[in-house]
Amino acid sequence: MAGPTARSPRRERGSLSAEEILDAAFAVAGRSGVDGMGVPDVAKAVGVGVTSIYWHFRKKDDLVRSMSDRAVRMVVAALPPPEPGTPWREFLHRHFTDMRDVYRRDDVLADLTWTRIRSYSLESTHLLYQHYEGIVAFLVDCGFTPLTAWNSFSAGYTFTRGVVVGERIQRLNHSPILGDARTKLLVPQTMPLLSSLLESDRIQLAMVSDSEFEFGLQVILDGIERHRTERRP
Amino acid sequence: MAGPTARSPRRERGSLSAEEILDAAFAVAGRSGVDGMGVPDVAKAVGVGVTSIYWHFRKKDDLVRSMSDRAVRMVVAALPPPEPGTPWREFLHRHFTDMRDVYRRDDVLADLTWTRIRSYSLESTHLLYQHYEGIVAFLVDCGFTPLTAWNSFSAGYTFTRGVVVGERIQRLNHSPILGDARTKLLVPQTMPLLSSLLESDRIQLAMVSDSEFEFGLQVILDGIERHRTERRP
DNA sequence: ACCTGAACACCGTTCAAGT
DNA sequence: ACCTGAACACCGTTCAAGT
Numbered sequence A, B: 001m002a003g004p005t006a007r008s009p010r011r012e013r014g015s016l017s018a019e020e021i022l023d024a025a026f027a028v029a030g031r032s033g034v035d036g037m038g039v040p041d042v043a044k045a046v047g048v049g050v051t052s053i054y055w056h057f058r059k060k061d062d063l064v065r066s067m068s069d070r071a072v073r074m075v076v077a078a079l080p081p082p083e084p085g086t087p088w089r090e091f092l093h094r095h096f097t098d099m100r101d102v103y104r105r106d107d108v109l110a111d112l113t114w115t116r117i118r119s120y121s122l123e124s125t126h127l128l129y130q131h132y133e134g135i136v137a138f139l140v141d142c143g144f145t146p147l148t149a150w151n152s153f154s155a156g157y158t159f160t161r162g163v164v165v166g167e168r169i170q171r172l173n174h175s176p177i178l179g180d181a182r183t184k185l186l187v188p189q190t191m192p193l194l195s196s197l198l199e200s201d202r203i204q205l206a207m208v209s210d211s212e213f214e215f216g217l218q219v220i221l222d223g224i225e226r227h228r229t230e231r232r233p
Numbered sequence C, D: 001a002c003c004t005g006a007a008c009a010c011c012g013t014t015c016a017a018g019t
Helices: A018-036 A039-046 A050-056 A060-078 A088-105 A107-115 A122-141 A146-172 A180-185 A192-199 A210-231 B018-036 B039-046 B050-056 B060-078 B088-105 B107-115 B122-141 B146-172 B180-185 B192-199 B210-231
Strands: none
Touching (some): A018 A039, A018 A107, A039 A050, A060 A088, A060 A107, A060 A122, A088 A107, A088 A122, A107 A146, A107 B146, A122 B192, A146 A210, A146 B146, A146 B192, A146 B210, A180 A192, A180 B122, A192 B122, A192 B146, A210 B146, A210 B210, B018 B050, B060 B088, B060 B107, B088 B122, B088 B210, B107 B146, B122 B146, B146 B210, B180 B192
């Protein structure tokens, strides 16, 4: 009666699937971060003994790799492929804005694909590059050379990654840069320009705000446009 | 005689400094990565008992934070401030190229400031923003408005961070994308554009090569130039 | 004031069973 | 074939001393 709280009895064989474990792992990572996620936490979340996890995933590393696989699939699924006829500039702007939003909405995705050190399967890699191929093909249809198409996409992609990773790190840090204490980070006497920009709320010191992202993206799109027009008669 | 190898006897008091521990920590992190660095490893590298570390740093977190502080100082010291009279475009190009090189030369710096989850002290933050202030002031001298100066710098900075972090993650992953096996990552039948670009060695799938960095940087500088000229008569 | 070994809680992983 | 508790090595951290 007053014994330990009722442990769910032995699970029937076949009742525990890799997918169920992955679901729980994502839930745990959402709470504790991918770094903070322990195998015992996941086991508890599934309601199963720790060792049961190890039958489905031989190492924690395998589990994280599978999570990364799912993360790649989620990201690709969330980003619509280009519709023929869309102006290239409109598409790219939309694409990178969407990409940033997808990662911002779910930190686990960013951790798994951009700030953690596990890779994903060949299958996911194919999925990802198939997606890129579609975008490059779209840009070629718009008149880009294949090389310029790739490089242009790459520039926007890398910039967006920089913004997402920057913001993610700041948040993991509980960095004051993102909070109200950020005026304390400057020394007004020796940093008059930054201080006045910050006071008038026109910049954000972490360089990852909406306005800084938008400026960078526009500058990149402008640069791409210029690169294109100067190469064609 | 056949006993355990001679343990260095007790260290004299005052013989172990925080700096010495930091030196060892950087050495260990250089070998095992910041993630792989354990307090026992550091202690062994200094030739001291594990607990001795804890007198100088109350938690491993404090140690890593101090490492981050030093990393920020190293990065700032490695990047020369702008010389008045230099064309802005030349300076920014040089600055971001240098910045990428500094991080590429020492993975620990990138781990500590850009991919790990520890922040640094207020003092280091001041050092860093003092450096930014100098660059913004230089750009204002070149005719930028303060806001455009900040946003332009921010765009290049974020892009460069994206490249550095991208390359670092790939390397930590031992990703095949960086190696010779990278042709296997594509399916030629369904990815004709990427396949042919890759075969002619004109792109690198990870988007972090010299040529992709250079293209992105030029595109950003072009965009900045256009933004400036269109706003001025 | 500074350095140290013994000890503890916790995590990743393995083993030798259970059904 | 799948699930499980006991056990092990290892790491971060604390404690109660030593000099």
